[in-house]
Amino acid sequence: MHDPVAMRALHLSRFKAEPAIFVAPGRVNLIGEHTDYAEGFVMPAAIDFATLAGISPRADGKVVLHAENFSEERTFDAADLPKEASKHWSDYPLGVLAVLAGEGVRIPGLSLTLWGDVPLSSGLSSSASVEVATALAVTSMLGVRYTGSVLARLCQRAENEFVGANCGIMDQFISANGAEDHALLLDCRDLSFKLAPIPPHVALVIANTMVKHSVAGGEYTSRRAQVEEAAAVIGRHRPEVRFLRDATLEDLARWGSEMSPNAVKRARHVISENTRTVAAADALLKGDLSKLGRLMAEAHRSYSQDFEASCVEADAMVALAQDLPGLIGARLTGGGFGGCTINLVEREHAAEFSEELGARYATETGIVPQLMICHASRGAHQEGSLVQPGGG
Numbered sequence: 001m002h003d004p005v006a007m008r009a010l011h012l013s014r015f016k017a018e019p020a021i022f023v024a025p026g027r028v029n030l031i032g033e034h035t036d037y038a039e040g041f042v043m044p045a046a047i048d049f050a051t052l053a054g055i056s057p058r059a060d061g062k063v064v065l066h067a068e069n070f071s072e073e074r075t076f077d078a079a080d081l082p083k084e085a086s087k088h089w090s091d092y093p094l095g096v097l098a099v100l101a102g103e104g105v106r107i108p109g110l111s112l113t114l115w116g117d118v119p120l121s122s123g124l125s126s127s128a129s130v131e132v133a134t135a136l137a138v139t140s141m142l143g144v145r146y147t148g149s150v151l152a153r154l155c156q157r158a159e160n161e162f163v164g165a166n167c168g169i170m171d172q173f174i175s176a177n178g179a180e181d182h183a184l185l186l187d188c189r190d191l192s193f194k195l196a197p198i199p200p201h202v203a204l205v206i207a208n209t210m211v212k213h214s215v216a217g218g219e220y221t222s223r224r225a226q227v228e229e230a231a232a233v234i235g236r237h238r239p240e241v242r243f244l245r246d247a248t249l250e251d252l253a254r255w256g257s258e259m260s261p262n263a264v265k266r267a268r269h270v271i272s273e274n275t276r277t278v279a280a281a282d283a284l285l286k287g288d289l290s291k292l293g294r295l296m297a298e299a300h301r302s303y304s305q306d307f308e309a310s311c312v313e314a315d316a317m318v319a320l321a322q323d324l325p326g327l328i329g330a331r332l333t334g335g336g337f338g339g340c341t342i343n344l345v346e347r348e349h350a351a352e353f354s355e356e357l358g359a360r361y362a363t364e365t366g367i368v369p370q371l372m373i374c375h376a377s378r379g380a381h382q383e384g385s386l387v388q389p390g391g392g
């Protein structure tokens with residue numbers, strides 16, 4: 001687990017300056033996949049794994065970035081920061097600085113130490129957590145206060161415009177705005193949200209297939225293009241439809257023949273997933289966990305068969321969980337093509353569930369998975385402070 005005392009010691013010994021420390025979590029998405037960029041609904045929760053950022057000002061006009069996970073330091077002139085990505089971990093903090101600079105924020109000399117325990121390339125949003133931790137650290141040092149929504153948008157832009165990954169808003173939003181013991185139903189059209197408490201007897205068991213996931217990869221981008229193709233075809237007939245958020249399955253039945261077969265399947269997933277996500281939030285709010293579990297099962301089927309964003313290993317992880325004690329619902333979470341499954345599990349069975357699932361998966365696939373029993377945690381904040389950037 002992340003340790004602010006260790007972060008302080010690290011930053012102090014490296015930079016001889018007292019850091020202010022910021023925490024930004026990774027996330028798990030309970031339901032609502034590839035709906036964010038269609039201006040639809042998602043329901044993620046922030047998790048215990050996070051990026052910590054220690055920051056202190058410097059008088060020499062340098063921006064020094066140190067990533068403890070990679071034991072690597074990079075130094076730049078604050079007045080002449082890179083304008084382009086270099087496929088390096090520093091792209092994420094540099095992207096945030098570039099977007100802030102574009103907003104008219106003058107970037108001063110600073111030392112930034114980053115350390116995180118969000119598993120990398122696992123679909124748990126380690127990149128978003130680095131971006132949000134950096135953005136909160138830098139803006140706090142400068143005394144600039146952004147709301148959680150604005151911070152999330154800036155970080156999404158860092159990823160879209162600087163890093164070059166065409167992601168939606170979900171990951172950065174939940175990292176900035178997560179709430180302890182709650183899932184968050186986000187309307188990605190206007191960024192309004194509703195918190196839904198996760199009952200104390202429910203654990204979030206995250207199962208890492210160990211198959212690497214990346215949103216920078218071609219599959220994420222091609223799925224997004226197919227979703228946009230479907231929206232454009234429907235929009236030719238119903239101009240008020242600019243995103244699949246506004247389309248219905250009837251629209252798809254009428255005009256699907258004008259789309260590529262893949263676009264039809266992707267659209268069927270996105271349109272039905274939006275409905276499921278809103279229903280899932282309602283079920284969680286009403287405490288109807290068996291309905292929530294059924295919706296998660298349908299969501300996985302749709303993600304795997306229509307969106308074709310699963311993989312053999314993730315399908316196996318979901319199938320192997322089905323008859324284990326305590327399971328409420330299981331599905332592949334995040335951008336797809338690997339990464340983790342999310343299992344909602346009765347807390348009293350969580351340890352046994354994890355052990356058994358891990359053993360079954362190892363036997364079936366020959367891969368030793370990583371099982372994590374998590375809870376929903378608060379969003380980005382300064383260490384030792386109760387204040388969060390907050391919604392709005």
Ligand code: GLA
Pocket residue numbers: 032033034035036037167168169170171215334335336
């Ligand atoms: C990745 C992206 C998100 C979202 C999900 C799929 O995590 O970063 O914006 O599109 O995939 O739901």
